[in-house]
Amino acid sequence: MDTSSPAVFVNGELLKVHQGRRVRAVVQVSRADGPTMVGQSTDGHQLFVKGSPSLFPPSHFVEVIGIADGGGSIRAEICTDFGTSFDAQSYNQLCVLANGELKSLFI
């Protein structure tokens, strides 16, 4: 039982709030820029994923768990391919709920 390092559900907007903390976000891959993966967050922001352990095909949804850096980027620890049929809108709503009045269930 250990709740000391949770990974908060975030979208592009909420990522700014959690700088320096462990977060998880789902991004839709648009391109790879060297070691950095560029993608779109569930609320339409552009996110940069640094240190992504593997390459993911464009338009796939990828869950990134890592540390929130400044400037809309995440230092990735774990990336999971969620495939192409992922409901980004519902996930985005979940991010909002998990950071709002129901925060206590998550962090």
Place this chain on the structure above:
Amino acid sequence: MYGGSQNDGNSLFSGGGFMPSQATQTPDSGVSPAKSRGTQGVLPLTVKQISEAFHSSDDKSGFVIDGVDASNVRLLGMVTKKMERVTDVSFTLDDGTGRIDVNRWVNEAAETNEMAAITNGMYVKVNGNLKGFQGKRHVVAFSVRPVTDFNDITNHFLECIHIHLCNTRLQYSAPSSMGGSENDIYNLVLGVFQEPASVASEHGLHVDEVARRLGIPMNKIKDAINYHVDIGHIYSTIDDNHFKSACNG
């Protein structure tokens, strides 16, 4: 998604097919045969909720979350530190809100095969029995199934939220006009203060925190707090809004 007549959180999740393995795990069920587990179903939870769950030490597995018996739970998260032994497989489940140890006894070939397919880094859905032993909480799993559709992740956490709201708000807003509910609120409020996390915190709990946790109107919370302060169950700490339980756990 959750419209219609399904306004009772528990009814959504009743009827799990786990009776046989439960029977083997609690051979001494003669102690409390009246406890109808079948009506409870499995409760979708986050690890964070389990870590804050109230555990009555006199009962063997008396976990209560949002006022509901939380013996059968459903968790969803990523498998880490998987270890296979002859009779059981254990791993740590990380659901993003926390980590909890999960244990799965493997007696039959089907169970062994199910667990062999589980690897580290995989998202799985765990249905199991929540256990507390010497202050440590862990889950004895009935089933561990890989997540194949990742929308299940969103779905699981939305379920956790939905059930939490069903069990807190709807339940307590309805009977508030009835007689006798005053005492229930007093007990609920005291329960929050007596949670291990509340007792451990130096300044105790803020009134707002209590109100938010219970989903009860602020004036009722204040009434209950005044009552408990008068009786000596709790006392105010750094200011008039922070209170702490007078008994140390």
